[in-house]
Structure formats: C-alpha cells, structure tokens
Amino acid sequence: MKSSILVVLLGFVASTYAAALTLQSPKFTVSSPNGEQKRSEPISFTKKPSPVQLGPQDVLRISFQITEKENGAGVQPHQAFLRFYDDISGEDGVQPIRVATSGKAKFELNMARPPRSLPPTSPDSTLKVSLIVGSFVHTPLTVDLFDLIVPASQPVAPHPEEVRYHPQPAIEHTFRPEQKTPPAFISAVFSVLVLAPWVVLVGLWSQLSPKVPHLFSPKIVPFTATLGAFEVLLFLYWLDLKLGQVLLYGAGLGIVAVLTGKTALVQVGKLRKGSI
Template sequence: MGVPSRISVLLCIVLAALVALASAKVHVSEVAIRVASASGPKLTQTLKYPKQLDDIVAVEVDEQLSISALTKDDNGKGLDSRATFVTFVHAGSQLPTTLVLESPSGAAGLRKIDLTLGSKAIQETFKGQPGVYAVAISVGRFDQAGVVYPIGNVNLSFPADPEFFVKHSYGEHYGPLPEIHHVFRPDEKQPLPLISQVFALLSIAPWVLLLGAWSFLGANVRELFASVGHSVFGVAFIGTFVSWFTLFYFYWVRLNLFQFLGYGSVLAVATLIIGRQALVLRHNRRIAGNK
C-alpha cells in the first residue's frame, strides 16, 4: 500500500471517529447533592435521572452546598460538555440565577459547583434573596437539543440584604423607565446692537478707502466706455470682479474647496482674457490719441 493510500485510510478513520463523537447523545446520568458544615458532612443524596428530591434540602448560612452532575453518552461513557449549568429559580420573585458547573480534574463528564452561603459574593449572586429555590441542571450541545433535569427544591438560609433584594417579579423588573426631561443650554448673551453696527461699518470701510484713493489719484473710468468695444469689454471686465465676489460669497455659505477651485479656475481664465482685451483697447486708444 502506497503512502497516499495510507493517508486516505487514516483520514477516513479520523472522519468516522468525529462523526461518531458528534452523533453521541448526551444524558445526565446522576446528580449528587451534598450539604456540609464546619463539623463535617450533613447530607449526601444521589439522584438517578429523572428522579427528584423527595423533600426540600435546607442549607444554613454557615454551611456549604455542593452540586455535581455526571453526563454520559449512549454507551455509558463519560461525555464532557462545557455548557453545563445549574439554575436556581426563587419561589417568590421567580428571579433565576444561573451558574456554570466546573470540571474537576481527572473526571470525564463530571461537573461540580460549591456554594458557601456565608460568602458575601454568593449572597450577592442570589440578589440577597433567601428562601426556597427550584433547582435544575441544564446541559447543552451544538449538535443536538439540550437536556434540562429538574432535581427539586432547596431552602437557602442567609440574611436578606435590602441593597440587592428585588421586590418585584422578573417581568416587572423591566418596566418603563422614568421620563427623561431634557435641559437645553441657555441662549448665549448677544452683544449690544451698536457693537454689531460698528463692525458692519468697519467691514465696508476698505471700499470707502478704495473709492477715496481712486478719487484722489484721479482715476479715469470713463475711458473704459469710450466706444462700443470699450464699453463691452469694460462692462465685462467689471463683471468678472463682481463674479469673483459672488463666488467668494457662495464658497462661504455653500461650496466646498474643490467646487470653489473648479469654478475659480474657469473664472480666472475669463478674467485674464477679458482684462487683457480691455487693456489692449485702452492702450490702442491712447496711441491713436498721441498721433
């Protein structure tokens, strides 16, 4: 037999083992309940599925409750399941408390948990509610339906803690929340109208200074409209300046940078061509006047 044939046979054996493992059904074989105090064991009772406790098991505050579950497959072999839980449901509030059963070393299929009622952490786990609890073992697997094994009732005796005690039922605990009243930030104080008007005038001041400088230097705007050709290009040249201010305004209120650069590049070319032509016509008129 060649090497490829041997590898194929080995893979078939491994696949068959995995299929057999996945198809094995899990069963809760037995459950052991133990109650012990500092002086020694108080109660030990073993249940075979589906037998339940005949009486309520009482556990005092200075005692320890131990619950272990043994899971097996169809062939009676210990089958380990990580999803093994014990659920305590309070008889009064119906509030469930679910804990994970841990696996002690060296025991296939065995899961166990120890609860010391005198521990503050355990009392907080049970929300500070002493009393009678219905106990059930739950075992789940990904490849089949889970198993739930109700084992009976236990009476946990420890001081009730009002800080954790839940007076209402589990459903009422998720009732409507209090209404939220939004508090908005008060309006900011506005400056005096006079201050706003002063700054508005300051923003217009550069235009006043520009017009004053043109008047002082003797700017001759009439030459832009000396003829029909001058008028067309003169009006178009001034219109490009107005278009630039309009573009700046829309960039401030609406356009983004890429849109502004796109429109601005087109307007820059138009300003360059129209401005050059207006200056050429003005230059030609000056030369013709000097002859």
C-alpha cells in the first residue's frame, strides 16, 4: 500500500515538473490612429527585438497563445499579466491579461488612453516589458518580450487642497511671565486686616470676663463656629474652590450665621444684664 502511494506521488511530481509552459506565435504590432501599420514583428525568445517606440496616439497590440511545451495543447493559466518596469526610476506596473480556454490572448495599449498600470515615465525612460504566467498545475513562466519607449508622462494636476498638506509654519506659544508675589509688608498688612474681625470679637469677649464660662454654652459656640467656617471657606477659595462654589456654600453658612447669631445675641444680652 505504501509503495503504491509513493509511486503515485512520484508520478504526480514528475508530471507537474514536466508540464512546462511556452508561448506560441507571439507577435506585436504598432499602428497609427488611422489604422496604418507602422511595425509588425514576431517576438523571438533568442533575440530580443529592437526597442518599440510609441507616439502619443499610437496603438500597440500583442498576441500570443499559451501552450504546454510537450504536447502543444492550449492552456488557460491561473493568472497572466504584463509587467512594465522602468529600471531608472524603479517604478513598475502590472496589467492583467484575459486568456481564453484555448490559451490565446490579446493585449492592446492605446497611448491616447494609457492604462493606470503604466508607470510614470520621463523623456529618458525605457520600459522593460515582460509576460508573467502563473498556474496551479504548471511551472510558472516569465518571458522578457521587448523594451518599450513611450512619451513622457504629463505632470499630475495639483489637487485643489494640496496646499493644506504642505509644511506649515511652526506654532510658537507666548507664555505669560510667572506671577509675582507681593512684598512681605503688603502680605502682612492684609493678613492683619483678615484677622481684625477676630481681634474685635476677642475684645468683645473680654467685656464679658465675669461670665466667660458661659461663652462656651450651646447657644454661643455655634455662632463662633460658623464664623470660623467662613474663614475656612475663604481659605479653601484661595486654594482650589471656584467663585460659584464659594457663593453657594457661603449662602448656606450665612443662613446658619443669622440663626445662630440671633440666639448668641440674646444669650449675650442676658449675660450683660446679669453682670450689671
């Protein structure tokens, strides 16, 4: 069983290797727009023809048949295309070719309407034209056909928005100078002004010295704590809070200050009457 499988595999490999491809009757023709034939020659595998030159309106036609080298039977390969290669610029392009089931194929290049596969050319460009054939069951075939000289490509029309993609001037940022801190004397003066209300409050407390223990009663401490909360709120505003947040929180503290302050004033009044 193993020997029979080996024989089949060897036979398949041998048949695949033997199934080489070749071209039958390859030729090219150059004609003018009015149909006048300028040049017509067969393509030889042993001697490359002289370069083929096309004018702006000329038409190049190539015809051939792909066959098996052994028995001459026509073959429709998996793929076949012409390659145009400019060895000066390194640009190339490929043009697929439709091959019939009999292996016959034709290609036409009209310079009045050149295909997109034709690479851009300069006045000194010479395109090397080759045929590349690929098949699943045959050995690939590559044939150098001839050198082709075509008119130089026209410059590409600039796109209307091309200028938007040109290098733009560098963006330069101008930063404001660093914030200057006020002199120490000015800072000290404003610190005293901020703490002045507390000095006044301590002075008022001193007038109630006979009743100082009553200052820590539940009716007075909430008002004092509310005043301290105002100071903390202003300090946080200086650090991180926004003005809207300060106004919102300050409005809440103001309502609490009014309520606790009214109670504290009543209590202070009672203390002053008791001390008289």
